[in-house]
Amino acid sequence: MENVNNLGLVLAGSAIGAGLSMIAGIGPGIGEGYAVGKACEAIGRQPEQQGAVSRTMFIGCAIAESTGIYGFVVAILLMFANPFIGKLA
Amino acid sequence: MEAQELITGSHYLGLNLFGLEIRISETVVVGWILIIVIGIILKLLTHDLKKIPTGKRQVIAEWIVTTVNSLVKETMGEKNIAFAPYIAALFMSSIMGSLVGLFGLRPITSNYNTTIAWALVTFVMVQFFSIRTKGLKLHLKSYINPLNIIGDLALPVSMSFRHFGNVSSGFIISAILYMALSALSGAIGLPAPLTTVGIPGFLSLYFDLFSGFMQAFVFIMLTMAFVGAATEE
Numbered sequence: 001m002e003n004v005n006n007l008g009l010v011l012a013g014s015a016i017g018a019g020l021s022m023i024a025g026i027g028p029g030i031g032e033g034y035a036v037g038k039a040c041e042a043i044g045r046q047p048e049q050q051g052a053v054s055r056t057m058f059i060g061c062a063i064a065e066s067t068g069i070y071g072f073v074v075a076i077l078l079m080f081a082n083p084f085i086g087k088l089a
Numbered sequence: 090m091e092a093q094e095l096i097t098g099s100h101y102l103g104l105n106l107f108g109l110e111i112r113i114s115e116t117v118v119v120g121w122i123l124i125i126v127i128g129i130i131l132k133l134l135t136h137d138l139k140k141i142p143t144g145k146r147q148v149i150a151e152w153i154v155t156t157v158n159s160l161v162k163e164t165m166g167e168k169n170i171a172f173a174p175y176i177a178a179l180f181m182s183s184i185m186g187s188l189v190g191l192f193g194l195r196p197i198t199s200n201y202n203t204t205i206a207w208a209l210v211t212f213v214m215v216q217f218f219s220i221r222t223k224g225l226k227l228h229l230k231s232y233i234n235p236l237n238i239i240g241d242l243a244l245p246v247s248m249s250f251r252h253f254g255n256v257s258s259g260f261i262i263s264a265i266l267y268m269a270l271s272a273l274s275g276a277i278g279l280p281a282p283l284t285t286v287g288i289p290g291f292l293s294l295y296f297d298l299f300s301g302f303m304q305a306f307v308f309i310m311l312t313m314a315f316v317g318a319a320t321e322e
Binding site: 058059062063065066069070072073076 | 247250251253254255257258261303304306307310311
């Protein structure tokens with residue numbers, strides 16, 4: 001371990017953190033799948049309401065996606081605009 | 090092109106004005122091109138209008154206006170019909186800003202500055218109309234509960250990150266796929282990166298067309314919902 005300098009340690013930690021933050025993608029995946037399933041049920045029950053149901057579902061899906069997007073933003077920050085490298089000096 | 094430059098989009102046009110360096114990013118240039126293009130389209134659609142439409146041109150223009158008006162009426166109520174031009178302009182610039190990705194340009198919505206500007210306009214509108222309908226005293230009274238302060242401040246952050254993240258994740262995935270495909274054609278010994286022809290088009294169809302349209306729609310729906318709620322007694 002004596003060959004590892006501070007910068008290497010920070011970069012390695014950031015890379016691991018970026019990967020870990022993308023675990024946030026699990027939640028929206030499950031949630032959106034459930035929402036689409038429910039929307040299919042609703043359309044099957046009332047096919048004449050297809051337009052309204054799918055419009056509401058799309059908006060709900062896009063909002064449910066936010067948490068995954070936040071994870072993605074954190075990953076992007078860690079990879080391309082790392083705030084920790086500046087703190088080394 | 091360097092991978093990082095491709096992803097963070099640090100293309101600058103440096104101008105040296107009286108010893109002051111001014112940097113004009115790609116987003117600003119593309120944004121102004123879009124403004125001009127949208128202006129030309131609207132001018133073409135709306136010049137020389139007749140009471141009884143004779144050509145397709147005026148029918149298209151009338152269809153756009155009717156659709157936006159009915160959407161605003163449906164979500165914000167009859168009395169807020171004056172918001173329709175703003176909503177239409179926001180939708181138009183958002184969708185055109187994402188669609189420039191089809192021409193190989195960087196979408197203007199994949200720059201965080203664009204989406205935070207739009208979200209801040211929504212935030213200011215919500216505050217303004219809330220004060221105007223409820224009065225300053227009643228508006229400030231709602232902030233006795235500190236959760237409301239956090240909720241209101243989170244509104245521009247979540248709206249802008251959602252739009253930015255969706256568009257830029259698609260842009261990054263397309264860029265990574267391009268690099269991987271050209272590396273692949275180098276590895277199997279093709280003289281030119283032939284594998285990059287066609288395959289990324291399907292991804293672009295989803296990320297640029299579907300995702301761009303969806304996020305533009307979600308953005309205007311949320312703006313209408315929040316501003317509409319603020320104008321209610």
